[in-house]
Amino acid sequence: MSVDQTSAAIADKAAEKSAGETLEPQGARGDEPSAAAPAPRHFEEVLLAVDNVSLGFGGVKALTDVSFDIRKGEIRAIIGPNGAGKTSMLNCINGFYHPTEGRITFRGETRRKMRPYEAAAGGIARTFQNVALFKGMSTLDNIMAGRSLKMKANLFWQILRFGPAMREEVAHRRVVEDIIDFLQIQAIRKTPVGKLPYGLQKRVELGRALAMEPDLLLLDEPMAGMNLEEKEDMSRFILDVNNHFGTTIALIEHDMGVVMDLSDRVVVLEYGRKIADGTPDEVKRDQKVIDAYLGVPH
Amino acid sequence: MSATTETAPEQITTDPEKKDLILSVNNIEVIYDHVILVLKGVSLNVPRRGIVAILGANGAGKTTTLKAVSNLLHAERGEVTKGSIEFEGERIERLSPNDLVRRGCIQVLEGRHCFGHLTIEENLLTGAFTRKDGSAAIKADMEKVYNYFPRLRERRSAMAGYTSGGEQQMCAIGRALMSKPKMILLDEPSMGLAPQIVEEIFEIVQDLNAKEGVSFLLAEQNTNMALRYATYGYILETGRVVMDGEAKMLRENEDVKEFYLGISDSGARSFRNVKTYKRRKRWLA
Amino acid sequence: MIYREAGQFKSSYAADMAVFPLKQDRIGILVIILLAYSMAFFGSTFMLQAVLIPFLIFALAAIGLNMLVGYTGLLSLGTGAFMGVGAYACYKLMTIFPEVNVVIWILVSGFFSAGIGILFGLPSLRIKGFYLAVATLAAQFFLQWTFNRVPWLVNYNVSGAIEAPRRTLFDVQIVGAAATPQARYIVVLTLVILLTWIASNIVHGRIGRQWMAIRDMDIAAELMGIRPFKAKLMAFAVSSYYCGVAGAMMVFLWYGGAEYNVFNIDQSFEILFMVIIGGLGSLIGSFFGAALIFMLPIAMGALLPAIFEPLGIRVGSETIEHLRFMILGAMIIFFLIVEPHGLARLWQIVKQKLRVWPFPY
């Protein structure tokens, strides 16, 4: 099924919804099976496989024997209670933590100890739970920094800021401007990001990750601390990235509405163990997930 | 640069009896770095035993408002240049943050800010720094916090810097509770918390409010939750109060529904088919 | 609204990425450079020799350190020693190959200190913050000890000091006691302008962005494919290069000779003051900082007696010295309080105010 068909299907479903519903607490939209469940998309090619990964810090076991895969082109959500090990999982995937046991295979290559910049060079980009922007730099520079990997001009030309260095700089600037347009952050191009409100910082962070033109994009709570409007914007961006660039996305998020609406498949962690894995609908109905995470359905 | 808005008269009518206000902020203006004007005449009131929510988009100035109250602006090179702030009828702009905590007004900072090198338990104990009522009482309160957040009990001897985002958030809230406050300024309490915990936190807020009479001023993005538990709400946009009213009334408001609750004419929207064009908010017309 | 950018549209990214996108700035810089050159003809000998030449040299060293501390966030207290490496390297090169022009050797000597800088920068891969700062003191003390204990470095001069031999550029003597301050000033000014231009290119390009990324959030930078190893060592190399060149210039174009003690820890601290008071991560700030820290004591030495004498208070030179210390200390604190981001930020705020003038914000 093509992307267009998918969204058309969603639109239909949405239209079916009866008007005048009373207020429901958060998660309400996710609770209703009919509300947002898109016709499932299917993906075959495994982009990243996590096999029996465990991670410990001294006495603390952050991850225990977790296995799942992420397929090319999908939006994969990772959810779970606080401290379940979601962020740690992402950290393992892009080489910031090294699993004490188990293997991670990315594009068919298994690496035991990978340095973070190797992961980046391999095409994994991410955003962070606590915004990790380069605070002293402008939005433009932040996103430009995301293109470091792609810039090749040698020191000599850079010193002169001339010839190949300047051409390269302009070419990448063009790409960055496209990203800026896409994220609608033109107005803050030259503002130091430290001064931006939280929501915009998150957006710039996304832009920085996009600038790396990754194959796999890891998003750690991209919508925390945003209001609805901003969440909607962010959802739009995520979907667009997924649709237009075909970027595979792994997403951690606590807003169930977002997770259920956006993701193709969901893996649920609790206390470092995987307790469920499946489509949003399956997961949502899983009693273990309800007990551990969602709370009793309203 | 007129700072007052048409909503100002309403505020006075909501609570004419100043005595019953635990906090009243009158027409304050805040400037960062001597040049950046962020709050342009914000007024708000918190009744004693009230739960008041400040809503608003990112960068509207919610955090700034809370910091203006708790006097934490100095540390960020910001200052209140106009207006007044009264806590229990007393002007507090000149007080230091620790005087305020002693008087019973404490802030939970946005974005956690635990003491990374202290353990969770030590973090909680620092919350009781200003208390003089003996270690037994403090111990009892700590038990209470642990009962509110069992996860913290499990991680009590972990260094806070290593705990997960949500654990840190719980720690920050628990730490504030340890000071036995009369009033808590909560900045984005739900951020990064699992839905279940969010629910629990608001239950705790309600619980404290009902049982111990703690007043709350909370800045929250999760409008849904906030309006469910708060009694009164203010909506802030680019440094101005653009709307305020009883929570119930706000919930009914079309714009609030549309922009903050995600309910449009066709009911709850899905994140999959959000519209990309920007709709105009009526109150900005 | 004297200083306004409205109406200056940039039609290409290249124009927007220029170091001075504003026309006012470009004209201003040109005027300043012209003025600076004209000082060679109007400035008194004292002005050139005791004020302008050292100011420029210190500004260059401050730029070097700023690239390390301000742009890359690596605190180093070994600047003095790296300057020393440049000076001693230059001395050796000059005396071994006297036929090659000294200006070339001054520029080449920086590579030696870059090499040493990389060596002592290695720990920075693991060590951070003040730990690193103190670790760089190892470089400071070790190198100073080497300058002192390896007689080969001073061509076995018994006194252990180096003396600048006579050297010329275009038949004008520029090194040695008989070189006129005017000649030396022009050489120093040209080199400093050239190197500042290069520094500005570096920090505005990819390397500079990588440095700043490392500074602001090293973990995130690494996760984005910036190799901290390369970026940090590059910062040490470039920074030490600048310091080395400044050191060589200091000895051969200013003092005319030096002993190992010139490159002591106080020198390191002084450059650090310049960087911080001037503004971390700002090239123009390095100039402001150098001006303030270097000229303040000179100005006070002249001012204080002028203040006290009319009051009929007899102050000895040591009292002036003590007051000078006190005032310098107080000034450092004062400037930090007024603007922790340095004079460069103050300058920006002034520009900002000019932009919106006559409105307050």
Place this chain on the structure above:
Amino acid sequence: AVTAAQAQDGIYVPLLTYRTGAFAGSGIPIADGMHDYLTMLNERDGGIGGVPLIIEECETGYDTTRGVECYESVRGNNPVVVNPYSTGITLQLIPRAAVDEIPVLSMAYGLSAAADGTTFPWVFNPPVTYWDGASAFVKHAADVEGGFENLAGKTIGLLHLDAPYGREPIPVLEALAEEHGFEVKLYPVPAQDMQNQSSVWLNIRRDRPDWIYLQGWGAMNPTAVREAVRTNFPVDRLVGVWWAGGDEDARAGGAEAAGYKSLNFHGVGSDYPFMDDIITYVHERGLSEFPRERIGDNLYNRGIYNSMLVAEAIRTAQEITGKDVIDGTDMRLGLEAMNITQERIAEMGMEDFMAPLGISCEDHSGHNQVYVAQWGGDAWTQGTDWMSPMTEFVRPLIEDAAQSYAAADAGWPERTEECP
């Protein structure tokens, strides 16, 4: 500050001094001594030859950089001489002296080789050089040991500040060691460890040198004396250069330091006629900052001696040139013709304070006489008679060193006019 106009009607004598910093302890009495003697001449005689002296201090903090700055700032006011008061600063000024035509007077410090007036026409280091000092020390050691032949097989340690100043005596000691068959051991003390000498003294304990020559400065000296006492080193075999002979230096060792020796080339105490003038004209008029009770301290007297040299050179220059207000070139002539005879000494009220002194055009030091002073427990006494250093031995070394100094710097300006 001094204006150019003022400098027109007087003789401008800048004093580069240090009353602050790590070496202030030694610097202050010297600065006061220099200042007070010149002030006394102004007050008592209205200057020299009727021309008032314009005295200005510039604070160097014993720091070379600051010293050079001072030089730059005084240079424009037509100084007749500069007293750098630091070997480091002197080394920096030596090449400039010839260009700026301002004589450098480095009294018993600086570059020993500068005593060669042919190569260094603008630099003066009377009355003795460091090389003379070291040779005098060896001579004294030989005397005590009962002759040079008894030095053979002995070990002599040089405990020195690890700086150009401290290293000056090394070549001459090594040359003497070769000549007389003793061994030289070096004990460098880095400036930052001046007050923390325990490891050096452990080394001394290990090597058990028979004699130690102390070329230290500032806080290094008292610490050395104290450590010597602590390590049971016989203090009468610890001999300081004249800069290690401060009263405070010796006093630090307590009672057990009695017997400590130091070279000197002028008297200590205040029992001299000229000193009465200083008290009358300077101290009693409130023009001095030096405490009355410390008048006569060794380093105070050192400062006076320095100023005496300046004054005598000015006087000689005035006599030779017939001018009242002289400049640097004249001053150099005065310095080169300086000859302070016993008569002149008596005239100045300096009998017993100093030995006769002469400088010549070729010999800018004079290699004059010194004596060994000994600490009596609370004052210095004259331990030996005045004696000459080993001039015959030192002089050729100096000439060689001067040659190689000039050779290392191609184009070193030769003396322009022949010595008379």
Place this chain on the structure above:
Amino acid sequence: MNLLHQIFIEPFAFMGEAPDLLLQVLWEGFVSGILYALIALGFVLIFKASGVFNFAQGIMVVFAALTLVGFHAMGVPAILALALAIGVMFLLAVTVERVVLRPLVNQPDIILFMATFGITYFLIGFGELIFGGEPKQMITSELMLPEGRTSFDMAGGFVTIQHIDIAAAVIAVIMIATLGVFFSKTRIGRGLRAVADSHKAALSVGISLNQIWVIVWFAAGIVALVTGIMWGARSDVSFALQIIALKALPVLILGGFTSIPGAIVGGLIIGFGEKLAEFYWGPIVGGGIESWFAYVIALLFLVFRPQGLFGEKIIERI
């Protein structure tokens, strides 16, 4: 080969040959270690409680000692002079808090670090202005501190021990133990650590930075006074002492900026290491290696433990 012999055989052989010297070297190492530790302790106190790397600790040592000696020289009895000196240190703490720290709250570490340079310069100028630049003798006997020394004969040589050094060791140990307990066990101690972690968060929970800072700077002032007395008794009280403070820096990185036991262990390692190295191995390269050897030891340790031996772990989390 010869070099290897010089490095690996001769020093050890010599240790065996002259045990008296070895013992003396070790004692000297111990004493310097203790004294370094005292200076380092002042640094640690302030760093731990405010995250400020206080460069002024060295000058505070001199200033405290000068005040004591200075008051005594004015004719004030020793004990009273001591009390007055403590008072001056308190005033200093209050002033620093008022004038420097309070306006700079929540600024980056490096800015506060620079500010302490400002304090250093100010105190140098101020101290010299008031007390003059000459070295002064410590009033050891008036303070009833032990003087003199004891020598033991052994193995054909002797070992001397200064009584004041013993006193220094005892006092240092007592002080370090007290402060250690204070930091880890008391409410204020916890507050201090919280402040070090984050000014902003500490403010928000009602910890009074001002009060905390006065307390630690005062404590550091007292440590400085004790250090000044001990160093002063060994050498003189002069501004040159300030340079010794630099010696405490490797001790700090070795022990960890935040650890009180680290200061003492680091101090001892550096003290012993430096003296042994200088004495037994220094001569191979011409001596004087003491000036940098401590840094090299510290650097080696750091490469393996970037936070020093006992320092708080550097938290790296994303």
